[in-house]
Amino acid sequence: MDEVKTGEVFHDDPLHSLKQFTAARIAIGRTGASIPLGQSLAFKLAHAHARDAVYSELDIDMLSSNLKQFELPVLLLHSKAAYREQYLQRPDLGRELDNNSVDLLKDHCHDKTDVAIIVADGLSATAVNHNTLSLLKILIPQLQSSGLQVSPLCLVKQGRVAIADHIGMCLKAKLSIILIGERPGLSAADSMGAYITYEPKVGLTDESRNCISNIRPHGLTFKAASKKIFYLVQEAFRFKFSGVGLKDNAGHLDS
Amino acid sequence: MSYHHTIGRKTYRFSDLKTLLAKASPHRSGDILAGVAAESYEDRVAAQIALADVPLKTFLNEAIIAYEHDEITRLIIDNHDAIAFNLINSLTVGEFRDWLLKDETDTVTLQKIALGITPEMAAAVSKLMRNQDLIAVAKKCEVVTRFRNTIGLKGHFSTRLQPNHPTDDPKGIAASMIDGLLYGSGDAVVGINPATDSPAEVNTLLMLMDTLRQQFDIPTQSCVLCHVTTTLELIRQGAPVDLCFQSIGGTEKSNSSFGINLALLDEAYEATQSLNRGTVGNNVMYFETGQGSELSANAHHGVDQQTCEVRGYAVARRYNPLLVNTVVGFIGPEYLYDGKQIIRAALEDHFCGKLLGLPMGVDICYTNHAEADQDDMDNLLTLLGVAGCNFIMGVPGSDDIMLNYQSTSFHDALYIRNVLGLRPAPEFEHWLIKQGITDNSGMLMTQTTPHLLNEIKGLWMK
Numbered sequence: 001m002d003e004v005k006t007g008e009v010f011h012d013d014p015l016h017s018l019k020q021f022t023a024a025r026i027a028i029g030r031t032g033a034s035i036p037l038g039q040s041l042a043f044k045l046a047h048a049h050a051r052d053a054v055y056s057e058l059d060i061d062m063l064s065s066n067l068k069q070f071e072l073p074v075l076l077l078h079s080k081a082a083y084r085e086q087y088l089q090r091p092d093l094g095r096e097l098d099n100n101s102v103d104l105l106k107d108h109c110h111d112k113t114d115v116a117i118i119v120a121d122g123l124s125a126t127a128v129n130h131n132t133l134s135l136l137k138i139l140i141p142q143l144q145s146s147g148l149q150v151s152p153l154c155l156v157k158q159g160r161v162a163i164a165d166h167i168g169m170c171l172k173a174k175l176s177i178i179l180i181g182e183r184p185g186l187s188a189a190d191s192m193g194a195y196i197t198y199e200p201k202v203g204l205t206d207e208s209r210n211c212i213s214n215i216r217p218h219g220l221t222f223k224a225a226s227k228k229i230f231y232l233v234q235e236a237f238r239f240k241f242s243g244v245g246l247k248d249n250a251g252h253l254d255s
Numbered sequence: 256m257s258y259h260h261t262i263g264r265k266t267y268r269f270s271d272l273k274t275l276l277a278k279a280s281p282h283r284s285g286d287i288l289a290g291v292a293a294e295s296y297e298d299r300v301a302a303q304i305a306l307a308d309v310p311l312k313t314f315l316n317e318a319i320i321a322y323e324h325d326e327i328t329r330l331i332i333d334n335h336d337a338i339a340f341n342l343i344n345s346l347t348v349g350e351f352r353d354w355l356l357k358d359e360t361d362t363v364t365l366q367k368i369a370l371g372i373t374p375e376m377a378a379a380v381s382k383l384m385r386n387q388d389l390i391a392v393a394k395k396c397e398v399v400t401r402f403r404n405t406i407g408l409k410g411h412f413s414t415r416l417q418p419n420h421p422t423d424d425p426k427g428i429a430a431s432m433i434d435g436l437l438y439g440s441g442d443a444v445v446g447i448n449p450a451t452d453s454p455a456e457v458n459t460l461l462m463l464m465d466t467l468r469q470q471f472d473i474p475t476q477s478c479v480l481c482h483v484t485t486t487l488e489l490i491r492q493g494a495p496v497d498l499c500f501q502s503i504g505g506t507e508k509s510n511s512s513f514g515i516n517l518a519l520l521d522e523a524y525e526a527t528q529s530l531n532r533g534t535v536g537n538n539v540m541y542f543e544t545g546q547g548s549e550l551s552a553n554a555h556h557g558v559d560q561q562t563c564e565v566r567g568y569a570v571a572r573r574y575n576p577l578l579v580n581t582v583v584g585f586i587g588p589e590y591l592y593d594g595k596q597i598i599r600a601a602l603e604d605h606f607c608g609k610l611l612g613l614p615m616g617v618d619i620c621y622t623n624h625a626e627a628d629q630d631d632m633d634n635l636l637t638l639l640g641v642a643g644c645n646f647i648m649g650v651p652g653s654d655d656i657m658l659n660y661q662s663t664s665f666h667d668a669l670y671i672r673n674v675l676g677l678r679p680a681p682e683f684e685h686w687l688i689k690q691g692i693t694d695n696s697g698m699l700m701t702q703t704t705p706h707l708l709n710e711i712k713g714l715w716m717k
Contacts, residue, residue: 014708015434022420022427025652025664026434033669033699035652043629043652047661050623088588088624089284123624184623185659 023187043186050184053124055084058157063119066133070140073152075108077101077167081158094160097167101156105170113151115143115233116173116200120159124181127192131216132179135192138226139177143233161195161209168200175236176200177229182213190216194225196232198242208243210236256317260305267301273319275309276375277559278302279382281599285547285560285590292559303383307349311340314375320556320566325507326517331373331569340371348379355380355392355610362397369612374505374565377607381561386599389606390642396609398645400577401536402476402497404682406443406645407614412677413646414668415580415616416441419657423450425463431651432467437708438665439672439693440649442683443578443616444498444541446478448658457481458494465495471690471707474682476533476577478541483515483523490526498541498577499527505544505566508554517570524574535682538577538614544568545582546600547590560590561600565607572611578646579613581605584621585660594631597621601635605644616646620662629653629661636663640671647671672697 013027028039035043064074078101081087081094097105117140119132143150151171156163161180168176175198182191192215197208210232215225236242258269269275277291279302286292293299315335318328342364346354354360381389399407406413418431428447435441445468447460457479464477476497479486483501490496501520504510510517527539549555549563558566564581571579581604584597591597601617608615619635621627636647653664671677678684678697687693690707691700 015430015437018430018433021424021430022656024418024420024427024431024434024650024656025654026431028652030438030666030669030699033666033673035664035666039652043654046654047623047628054624089592090288091589092288183659186623186654186661187656 046186049189053126053184053189056125058125059129077156079158087158095162112172114148116151116168116176118154118178120156120180122180123183127181127190131192134222165200198236258305260301279306280559283596284592336370378562378565389602393606393609393642398614400538400614402533404474404680413443414440414649415443416445421657440665442680443646500541503570505563509549509552512552540574540576541578542571547586580616582618588625593626598635
């Protein structure tokens with residue numbers, strides 16, 4: 001074999017022109033039967049971002065300080081999942097509040113309220129750290145100006161979606177909105193989801209909720225997400241339920 | 256009936272067969288989540304020692320989910336082949352393990368007894384086997400199925416080309432499909448997970464795949480992995496349905512959560528068979544399974560997730576499927592926490608499926624919240640290649656942009672074929688050579704541009 005020269009080690013892919021039709025990793029070339037190093041490292045980097053996001057933590061200092069502008073009490077809560085490895089293996093524990101959190105909520109529950117807003121790390125605290133403030137800056141004034149009373153803001157560590165049921169019930173809220181980090185993908189590690197539940201109570205399942213997914217600057221924008229959430233909240237109060245029966249027909253409002 | 260084993264001064268008691276099976280199961284997060292796992296290392300081994308002494312016959316007399324309450328139990332008991340069972344009738348679970356590993360227990364013998372083995376027997380014996388044992392016995396099994404090509408022959412290794420797209424965009428799907436074909440992928444099936452289950456959208460995708468297949472005379476089959484009721488509707492409308500897909504589980508309740516039962520599957524099987532679209536055979540069903548689905552539907556009845564999984568194979572076996580695929584790492588770390596658990600589960604599923612006579616493939620995969628990475632998948636791929644797995648997935652660059660998880664790439668399939676000397680399905684291999692995609696040794700052609708590509712470039716301009 002002749003001396004190998006730089007730039008000769010892998011084949012360019014003849015299908016390069018097909019890349020315009022899909023974000024899938026097509027036409028990535030090959031060296032022998034294997035994926036060329038550049039592609040291999042790009043994949044590794046995307047996975048590294050996703051893994052770091054799974055193990056990221058809520059930035060409580062930053063979030064509490066940022067949330068002060070809404071002039072609402074901010075409560076720091078924790079699920080029964082004590083640490084991340086347990087959280088990943090015991091989704092049941094991530095759905096329940098620990099005892100200290102229940103006590104704290106009792107102290108703050110005076111009267112009925114309309115909307116409980118909960119922010120939980122879920123599977124990507126990074127998503128929540130990055131996106132919460134921008135969304136709430138649009139959403140909270142929208143809710144308040146429509147006459148809805150917003151209860152204390154709750155920050156939850158090691159929380160799953162259904163922990164909003166427990167919190168909403170403790171706060172006697174008519175509706176809960178939980179903002180939570182979604183499972184990171186290779187294309188985005190900072191996607192935030194919002195779940196809306198009317199009359200939250202322990203034991204509800206996913207069919208009782210409405211979900212808005214992929215909230216991030218390069219996904220569903222904050223303005224669009226806030227609009228969808230506000231629409232669903234209004235519809236939930238109008239029909240007095242949420243979930244599969246409540247359709248997201250927000251698009252019709254524009255027409 | 257209760258079971259027990261004494262170690263030193265401590266006697267471990269297991270109240271019934273399902274408890275014994277659960278405690279004997281190798282450690283995994285899903286069984287802990289379900290509260291059925293062994294409580295200590297010693298507890299687990301005590302259960303395995305006790306399980307080794309249980310006669311295989313016991314599984315025919317003691318149902319782990321009541322016969323009256325579960326149609327899968329009824330299917331298992333009512334369809335048991337007593338004649339096939341005769342050869343192993345007198346063995347205990349432990350003796351069965353040793354017998355399976357004997358040199359004299361060859362491919363033909365294993366094929367003869369397959370219908371005599373119940374899912375619970377297979378699950379039980381797998382719990383006494385190391386990974387090496389699972390590989391050694393699976394390698395002896397050979398399950399061959401046919402539609403437009405022949406899948407599962409020894410020395411051959413197939414792939415499902417999985418050209419998914421987040422919005423089912425036909426051009427996006429076609430781009431991934433062409434990429435895959437030019438890497439030699441797609442002999443098991445070209446199978447799309449649709450973003451929506453609407454009959455019209457599914458029909459568009461079926462037409463797309465069928466047109467490409469016919470235009471280039473590709474000896475393979477296509478499938479859109481929609482719900483069985485959607486497929487039935489499409490068959491009535493005359494859509495080009497090659498294979499009927501469905502996710503299945505191992506309990507009646509878990510199948511209800513999928514919106515199916517045996518009567519519905521019977522109907523779908525007959526309808527798909529009646530189309531007679533196969534050319535070399537008429538295995539028309541494609542099933543997917545995966546440990547943990549019963550627990551996630553709260554339909555496990557206190558049975559461990561591996562035993563539940565194998566019970567699902569009784570459902571598959573009823574329909575002579577072309578392909579059965581265990582999607583092993585998709586479900587998440589609350590069921591299979593890390594690479595070690597995923598690898599073990601995949602080897603168990605492959606072994607148990609093969610022992611029962613099923614054409615097992617494995618979606619070698621993981622999600623980003625599991626403690627696993629590409630290295631774990633490389634290990635599993637190599638182990639399954641050695642074990643004689645029928646097929647794996649082929650996803651562009653391992654990254655499924657629709658389902659958001661990582662599976663095996665087109666390149667991965669080339670790697671395993673190269674290092675183990677495995678070949679695609681014979682009819683498909685012949686086509687790859689004819690198209691100038693691979694040479695006679697199975698290597699991708701480097702210099703010449705395949706005819707297919709030239710023609711497709713023309714197609715693309717239209």
